[in-house]
Amino acid sequence: MSYEDQNVREMICTCCLHIAFNSKVVDCVSAERSPNLKVRQGSEVVGMEAEVTQKVPEVSCEAAGQEDAAGTEQASLTDGESTSAQPAAVSNGEESDEGKEMVEVKIIWNKNKYDLKIPLDGTGAKLKEKIHTLTGLPPAMQKVMYKGLLPEDKTLREIKVTNGAKIMVVGSTINDVLAVNTPKEVIQQEVKAEENKKEPLCRQKQHRKVLDKGKPDDVMPSIKGAKERLPTVPLSGMYNKSGGKVRLTFKLEQDQLWIGTKERTEKIPMGSIKNVVTEPIEGHEDYHMMAFQLGPTEASQYWVYWVPAQFVDAIKDTVLGKWQYF
Numbered sequence: 001m002s003y004e005d006q007n008v009r010e011m012i013c014t015c016c017l018h019i020a021f022n023s024k025v026v027d028c029v030s031a032e033r034s035p036n037l038k039v040r041q042g043s044e045v046v047g048m049e050a051e052v053t054q055k056v057p058e059v060s061c062e063a064a065g066q067e068d069a070a071g072t073e074q075a076s077l078t079d080g081e082s083t084s085a086q087p088a089a090v091s092n093g094e095e096s097d098e099g100k101e102m103v104e105v106k107i108i109w110n111k112n113k114y115d116l117k118i119p120l121d122g123t124g125a126k127l128k129e130k131i132h133t134l135t136g137l138p139p140a141m142q143k144v145m146y147k148g149l150l151p152e153d154k155t156l157r158e159i160k161v162t163n164g165a166k167i168m169v170v171g172s173t174i175n176d177v178l179a180v181n182t183p184k185e186v187i188q189q190e191v192k193a194e195e196n197k198k199e200p201l202c203r204q205k206q207h208r209k210v211l212d213k214g215k216p217d218d219v220m221p222s223i224k225g226a227k228e229r230l231p232t233v234p235l236s237g238m239y240n241k242s243g244g245k246v247r248l249t250f251k252l253e254q255d256q257l258w259i260g261t262k263e264r265t266e267k268i269p270m271g272s273i274k275n276v277v278t279e280p281i282e283g284h285e286d287y288h289m290m291a292f293q294l295g296p297t298e299a300s301q302y303w304v305y306w307v308p309a310q311f312v313d314a315i316k317d318t319v320l321g322k323w324q325y326f
């Protein structure tokens with residue numbers, strides 16, 4: 001090989017070495033750069049995955065919220081259904097009349113009429129309970145009549161009650177009984193309380209003008225401190241509030257008090273007299289002034305003067321209910 005050929009060959013080898021070296025460098029550089037690129041790309045991927053991961057829980061929360069809302073709504077509906085269904089399950093302890101043969105009757109009490117529908121196989125005691133509901137009249141105070149006194153232990157079918165039957169009820173409520181029985185006692189207590197506050201009646205001007213006239217000429221004899229029964233003849237020789245002559249006649253067989261004057265005679269049922277007020281006349285204690293209260297207030301009092309003292313208690317007992325027997 002010539003020297004020139006050898007030089008050319010060496011130059012070619014040298015070039016090949018440079019090319020090979022450069023390619024290695026490029027590969028190394030590429031290798032060095034590629035991990036960075038992968039890391040960068042990896043970080044972006046990781047970042048994206050993080051974003052996706054962050055977004056996923058948000059979607060999950062919304063979904064969970066919707067599910068919770070749906071669950072709450074479902075629970076509300078369930079509660080609502082339970083609540084609406086609950087009244088149907090409540091029982092007041094009474095037997096239902098559904099499916100029973102009913103009968104319609106008319107209850108008549110105290111001038112009032114009530115239509116009532118009741119099971120035909122219900123007893124007289126059950127009927128009284130229904131009447132109590134309608135009228136407020138307690139069963140123990142009821143007298144129920146249908147073809148005679150209605151028995152409590154028999155059914156309406158056994159008694160042969162039919163549709164449209166009229167059932168009469170007699171009785172008074174507790175309030176009615178109290179209103180009838182207690183007014184006189186209450187009024188007497190009120191009157192006594194008022195009397196304690198006021199000056200003696202005989203000193204009051206309205207009574208003084210009658211008392212100042214003195215005793216009537218035909219006044220009946222009196223006995224101080226004595227108590228006698230009512231005489232069989234009228235009490236006479238007394239004045240009324242206007243100063244006119246008056247007499248008192250007690251008609252026990254008619255339960256009436258007759259108050260007679262020159263002009264007329266008033267026939268008053270004793271049951272309508274609410275109270276009797278009396279007071280001795282000062283200076284003449286063997287005589288009394290007496291008032292019969294004919295209404296609810298003192299304005300209805302009918303005054304009588306110069307009543308013999310021995311008859312005062314008998315008059316009060318007779319008028320207010322303690323009868324005198326002869």
